[in-house]
Amino acid sequence: MNISLFKLLVPKNNIPAKSKPVKDLSEIDVVAQAMIFFLAGFDSVSTLMCFTTYELAANPDIQDRLRQEVMTTLDECGGKITYEGLLKMKYLDMVVSEVLRKWPSTLATDRLCLKPYTINPALPDEQPLHLEEGSILMIPIYGMHHDQEYFPNPDRFDPDRFNDENKDNIKPYTYFPFGLGPRNCIGSRFALLENKVLMFYILMYFEIVPVERSRIPVQLSKTSINLTAEGGFWFGLKRLKR
Template sequence: MDYLSIVLSLVTVFVAFYYFTTRNHNLFKKHGIVHVPPTPLFGNMGSFARRQITMLDLIVKTYQLDPKAKYIGFYEFLTPIIVLRDLDLIKAVTMKNLEQFSDHRPLVNRKVDPMLGGALFMLNGDQWKDHRNMLSPSFTSSKIKTMFKLMSECASRFAEHLSNLPEEQRETEMKSLLTKYTNDVIASCVYNVSIDSVKEPNNVFYVYGRISTTMATFKRSLLFLVHRNAPWLAELLQLKVVDSHIAKFFYDQVAETVETRQRTGTRRSDILQLFMDSNKKRESGKEMTVQDMANHAFSFFFGGFDTVASQTCIVAHLLAENPDVQERVQQEIDETLENNNGELTYEAMHGMKYLDAVINETLRLYPIALFIDRLCVKDFELPPARPGDKPFTVKAGMNIWVPVIAIHQDSKYYENPLKFDPGRFYENNKTITNSGVYMPFGLGPRMCIGNRFALTEIKVLLCHVLAKCSIKLAPRTITPLQFEKGVFNVTGKNGFWLAIEPRKSSYCFSTVSASAVSCS
């Protein structure tokens, strides 16, 4: 046996592998940009991949490397990232220079996952512009209002379930419960399907939704990291995020509904109807196809099933930790119902300033999007990161991050930033939300198109639940709030365990009219 040949072959493979996994890791050192020295293959993601740190803490830690720098270098495995710290640069990238930063870096390989890859968030260039223009009219406040009754029916049914839990079941893992609510809302408001997932937890929408949409596990996070950083490997191994049979199920739901409505002329106040109505106003050849509608409808499932449930869990946890805040929210809900003849209307709900402040403060502390990304499509010169440094040209194809969570928790912009204080939004809501340092749904033309839908979905649920129940800390509650390490989404360590207690004096809502009468 020729041992020398074997040794030389192994050395060659090792050198080739080392070169492949470090070939981009000299960029920031070469240009004198502050960064943590990367490790081969992992870059600066090693501690995250080893499940030693949360994504939240990793972003904050990177942001704090140099408080005087306008931007920091970061390596997401093999990919160099510019992390912006300067607000003027953030506005320049997300708002003023859309031509250079019009795209997101692909979250999935579209060849492997065509339905998810066809969602608005994933589209780039002119295709994104066309679809954004088609979808925007469907997500105005007036259009969301038409779906309020559908949401309210789901929220009323859910609150009724919670208020009637046997005493031994009142300590509950909120995430598993709340995904049933978000599933029912999306099924009703998007797919024209009425489901009660609490009573029927094995319904196909809920089962397929859990399989396809969750990002709150280590395995799923790794899957998305492969799609983002090695799309060729995802294609080679056919690592699907959404299984083909599940994608077909959701496509068939849309295709059958559209065909039935076109044939019979029936209408319903849901998102598919808004898509169809939008098509009628467009020139021939520029309409959404059924496949486009299916892709965008599924994007609501993907974007809302898990993340809205997680966000609502965090609100519930903070209310349990701060009973004085919860009591004030309940008082506002009670007064609103009393002043509106017991009816929870869209306008009355959005008039609740303190409820709005609580949700805004929760989104500040723990935003849905921990960072915003932009993909450079045309070379763009950044000013020197620090005095005495040289300008840096962001080349086409490079990625930029806006560290939302770190800015939201920066004492430079928020007094006592780690404290949960809804009062800051109650007193200065518009000042803060228009300041450029509050961005839970993104910034600029590419901010989340579904933000009104998500906020309404959370508010209507809280109104119904808190009118009937109080949320308490439970023996299994981890406080202060801690999060799972090694996963992308902000998800509670060992779940979100809380206790639900019926209020002694509450309101009974009608699932038909969303009206309410006082109950003892």
């Protein structure tokens, strides 16, 4: 991957000067924050839920294995799921982690360069990349998650990438669906919990099946800024016999 793709220069005079904290919020501030809440809290979680549903419908063997874990956990919790029981579900965590690798809710993230830095070339035909103070680095999450060097056969949905044996082999800073460091997503744990609870109850009562309008493999929309399916996600719920 050419490291020049990471750089987007912003003039230094665009960096906001240090000033005293603003105590009062204007209407624009309130509206802007509300919009961020909707985009970051609703759209990203719905994307994760939709692609989880898609992968379970497209991979019935994985869905069956996950349902077995759901039923086992339900028995261990006395017929009612608990927070502790949900956290112990290793395969559910593996499935959700792989969905976030293959279909990250955010295609890229950015960071501000606070001091000059030079990235030395990794390939013979590359030039050093000089980052100036005030540069904004665009980091392609989707590109990193689909890099053959870090995730072999990246288009294959394989939750076992995140099992106890393999997850420690994932190179640091190559998997970051919620960002990294002190500026990572503040709502990541809540988003994961929402998705896991929903999947738990769906698989407890239903089998997720393709229907006439389902598209497998999925066709990505070319008009959305984030990942979504062309024409939407369409799947059926088949009631389980219990």
